[in-house]
Amino acid sequence: MRPNAKDYLSREEFEALQLRRLRETLGRVYHLVPFYREKFDQAGVRPDDLTSLEDLKRFPFTVKQDLRDHYPFGLLAVPMEQVVRIHSSSGTTGKPTVVAYTEHDMRVWTEVMMRTMLMAGVGPGDVVHNAYGYGLFTGGLGFHYGAEALGAAVVPSSVGFTKRQLMLMRDFGATILCCTPSYALHLAEVAQEEGLDPRKDFKLRAGFFGAEPASEGLRRAVAEAWGIKYFEAYGLSEIIGPGVAASCEYGELHIFEDHFYPEIIDPETGEVLPEGQEGELVFTTLTKQALPLIRYRTRDISRLYREPCRCGRTIIRMGRVVGRSDDMLIVSGVNVFPSQVEHVLTKVEGLTPNYVIVVDKKGVLDVLEVWVEVDERIFTGDLGTLENLKHKLEEELANHLFLRARVKLVEPKTLERSMGKAKRVIDRRELEEKLGR
Amino acid sequence: MRSQYAIKQLSVFLENRKGRLKELTETLYQAGVNIRALALAESAEFGILRLVVDNPEKARSVLSSAGFTVKEQDVFAVEVEDKPGGFYQVVKILSEADINVDYTYAFVGGGERAVLIFKVPDEDLERAMEILSAGGIKLVEPLFFYGA
Ligand SMILES: [Zn+2]
Numbered sequence: 161m162r163p164n165a166k167d168y169l170s171r172e173e174f175e176a177l178q179l180r181r182l183r184e185t186l187g188r189v190y191h192l193v194p195f196y197r198e199k200f201d202q203a204g205v206r207p208d209d210l211t212s213l214e215d216l217k218r219f220p221f222t223v224k225q226d227l228r229d230h231y232p233f234g235l236l237a238v239p240m241e242q243v244v245r246i247h248s249s250s251g252t253t254g255k256p257t258v259v260a261y262t263e264h265d266m267r268v269w270t271e272v273m274m275r276t277m278l279m280a281g282v283g284p285g286d287v288v289h290n291a292y293g294y295g296l297f298t299g300g301l302g303f304h305y306g307a308e309a310l311g312a313a314v315v316p317s318s319v320g321f322t323k324r325q326l327m328l329m330r331d332f333g334a335t336i337l338c339c340t341p342s343y344a345l346h347l348a349e350v351a352q353e354e355g356l357d358p359r360k361d362f363k364l365r366a367g368f369f370g371a372e373p374a375s376e377g378l379r380r381a382v383a384e385a386w387g388i389k390y391f392e393a394y395g396l397s398e399i400i401g402p403g404v405a406a407s408c409e410y411g412e413l414h415i416f417e418d419h420f421y422p423e424i425i426d427p428e429t430g431e432v433l434p435e436g437q438e439g440e441l442v443f444t445t446l447t448k449q450a451l452p453l454i455r456y457r458t459r460d461i462s463r464l465y466r467e468p469c470r471c472g473r474t475i476i477r478m479g480r481v482v483g484r485s486d487d488m489l490i491v492s493g494v495n496v497f498p499s500q501v502e503h504v505l506t507k508v509e510g511l512t513p514n515y516v517i518v519v520d521k522k523g524v525l526d527v528l529e530v531w532v533e534v535d536e537r538i539f540t541g542d543l544g545t546l547e548n549l550k551h552k553l554e555e556e557l558a559n560h561l562f563l564r565a566r567v568k569l570v571e572p573k574t575l576e577r578s579m580g581k582a583k584r585v586i587d588r589r590e591l592e593e594k595l596g597r
Numbered sequence: 598m599r600s601q602y603a604i605k606q607l608s609v610f611l612e613n614r615k616g617r618l619k620e621l622t623e624t625l626y627q628a629g630v631n632i633r634a635l636a637l638a639e640s641a642e643f644g645i646l647r648l649v650v651d652n653p654e655k656a657r658s659v660l661s662s663a664g665f666t667v668k669e670q671d672v673f674a675v676e677v678e679d680k681p682g683g684f685y686q687v688v689k690i691l692s693e694a695d696i697n698v699d700y701t702y703a704f705v706g707g708g709e710r711a712v713l714i715f716k717v718p719d720e721d722l723e724r725a726m727e728i729l730s731a732g733g734i735k736l737v738e739p740l741f742f743y744g745a
Pocket of ligand 1: 473
């Protein structure tokens, strides 16, 4: 069987598979992990209560803090003898999070990474230059195992030493690049500084980029700088690492839903939202043994689409991650994310100027303003150009946010001067509430 | 002709904010830069101050360090008699050559001659200077602004 055969199951086949795996997972965590038993008991649900996929909404969520609270191995569902790999995130806020894999989990991870890289038809003859970090971070080893299993030659270059990386990419004839999108752009820039033409002097044909949010402008810049096809790899280490979802040749992100069951919820109320609506992405692992997670809140804002894709795959699709639920602003009842504003700025100007989003209240109405710094990259010395820019931005923002936003062009450093530090969002409504009290 | 007659004009982006113009002129004053001609273009929320100074490099550097956004552009200046029709003559020649005037402003020097500064699209600058010169209009050399 081809490793990506599951990308093409019928809806009924997916649902039957998911229901069977979900019941099995719920039963396992309830009996093996005290944390889940307590939570299920508190919520008054038992694994047997799940008779259809919709019933999952009755089960409690898991959040990142739960992983921290049970550092290091409190959420494991297998004895330590079965664990063959441990990864960990750097703990910038508090304790790190730890994820563990059994031999079976490693096979699942390798499979989804193969399916990711099959989006570009990676196989024998390909030279995969893997510049994701090797080590505790899941990126490097995730791609490594997937590429190797497909019979490609892997160059485990990891991060850093950019000039040496370029030399190896050139000398070894790399055809596939794996790294963060910003590093891919940096590599291209350094290549140019070295007098090389990234489009002509290299053999790259595609790349798998992820591990950080990337605006439309950045994606385009990477694809154009190298003259390659851009594939997105979406994942998070808590769920498995890279390999949770991958984009196909049409740029549509497919979630490997036979292993990771997705839901979209309202981040405020926790309610499951209908298909196509925007909300927070939640995953339940269906096959993981060492660290199964039930309704894990990713904080990523996206949408789900079940109708088959142009590429022929029937496996569910998710929209681009438009923001993090932690950053979400509600303006006049409309959800607004700083990343949407950034997307528009990048699209209109071809660059990302400094900006700040200011939300205020005029009477009972919310007012949204976007302050954009006029720096030397934007300023042509011409008044009309600036006025056009302002109007164009306002028009595009209205199209993207479904909300009127006023654009204010400001002098550089104004933002820092009036806000004290680099901050993307100023919500003056909160301030007024506090002062009013 | 560009190398001989082009004058460096500085455009500075300004928010319509109280005291900002004062800060700008103060910055130049403290650096010992003399403003020879200026014009302000405004919209409701922001403006652009255009300056011809005696030392453009220095002005640009002190303004940039003071946090202003500055753009340098080439303009040219002509000298006409300070009487009716002096300005018209110049504009007529440009218009007949199908050259658009972005904007123009005056250097206030006194005497019976007036000096006018013209900004045209950069691709037309060379041609504008040539036809004006051929039309008997006197172009003013940069030294007039920088040297004084
Ligand atoms: Zn597809």
